[in-house]
Amino acid sequence: MLSMRYFGDPILRKRAKIVEKVDEETRQIVADMAEIMKQYRGIGLAAPQVGLSIRLFISRIEKESEETKISADNLLVFINPRLSEASAKEDVMKEGCLSLPGIHEEVWRPEEITVEALDIHGKLFKKRFSGLQARCIMHENDHINGTLFIDRITMRARTHIEHLLRAIKKKYK
Numbered sequence: 001m002l003s004m005r006y007f008g009d010p011i012l013r014k015r016a017k018i019v020e021k022v023d024e025e026t027r028q029i030v031a032d033m034a035e036i037m038k039q040y041r042g043i044g045l046a047a048p049q050v051g052l053s054i055r056l057f058i059s060r061i062e063k064e065s066e067e068t069k070i071s072a073d074n075l076l077v078f079i080n081p082r083l084s085e086a087s088a089k090e091d092v093m094k095e096g097c098l099s100l101p102g103i104h105e106e107v108w109r110p111e112e113i114t115v116e117a118l119d120i121h122g123k124l125f126k127k128r129f130s131g132l133q134a135r136c137i138m139h140e141n142d143h144i145n146g147t148l149f150i151d152r153i154t155m156r157a158r159t160h161i162e163h164l165l166r167a168i169k170k171k172y173k
């Protein structure tokens with residue numbers, strides 16, 4: 001059974017393993033993750049966040065204007081993703097994370113990114129993303145490499161939230 005993992009859980013700091021085969025089991029994992037993401041009202045969810053150290057994440061932002069809509073149709077699945085061609089231009093936005101409840105901090109990231117990944121059928125696709133969708137993909141991709149958005153904030157901001165991080169660790173231990 002998949003369950004939400006919180007800051008302090010070592011799985012969030014591991015480099016996740018390649019998905020060797022996209023099969024029915026993978027599709028069941030994706031379906032379960034989509035359910036959990038909906039339940040927690042997230043816009044993205046990576047497998048390590050639900051206890052699976054594999055290179056897979058999902059996102060449900062179709063277009064920025066449609067971000068409040070949740071349907072199976074706009075669920076994007078990324079398996080064994082490779083990110084490339086990050087734009088030189090970056091922008092800043094406050095990010096949050098289901099594994100770090102209550103924390104929202106500004107993170108600078110490239111505005112655009114190209115992703116090559118396998119889809120839910122195991123088929124390779126390549127697509128360029130921008131805006132909130134690109135941000136979400138980079139945030140989730142960080143998860144499968146053991147990186148959290150709080151690793152990308154200023155020292156000053158990190159110091160400021162240190163007590164909140166300690167509280168999360170304690171609460172979910």
Ligand SMILES: [Zn+2]
Nearest residue numbers: 096097098099
């Ligand atoms: Zn996250």
